[in-house]
Amino acid sequence: MNSQTAYAEGKGSIDVQLTPDEALALTGVEFNGNHKIKTEAQRKIRNAFEKTFDFKSSAK
Numbered sequence: 001m002n003s004q005t006a007y008a009e010g011k012g013s014i015d016v017q018l019t020p021d022e023a024l025a026l027t028g029v030e031f032n033g034n035h036k037i038k039t040e041a042q043r044k045i046r047n048a049f050e051k052t053f054d055f056k057s058s059a060k
Contacts, residue, residue: 012052012053014045014048014049014052016044016045016048017044018041018044019037022037022038022040022041022044023041025037025038025041026038026042
């Protein structure tokens with residue numbers, strides 16, 4: 001099984017551009033059951049994180 005570990009050490013920053021609806025969705029606001037807004041925001045954050053920090057794979 002592969003796992004990924006990020007070595008961010010709590011330093012640095014990640015710049016992500018979210019729409020106001022995406023930012024609200026991440027705080028828990030629901031948009032009539034439209035989970036695509038929250039999912040898109042999470043995808044943007046994950047992509048920005050992966051571009052900013054190194055990941056190292058290790059086998060368990």
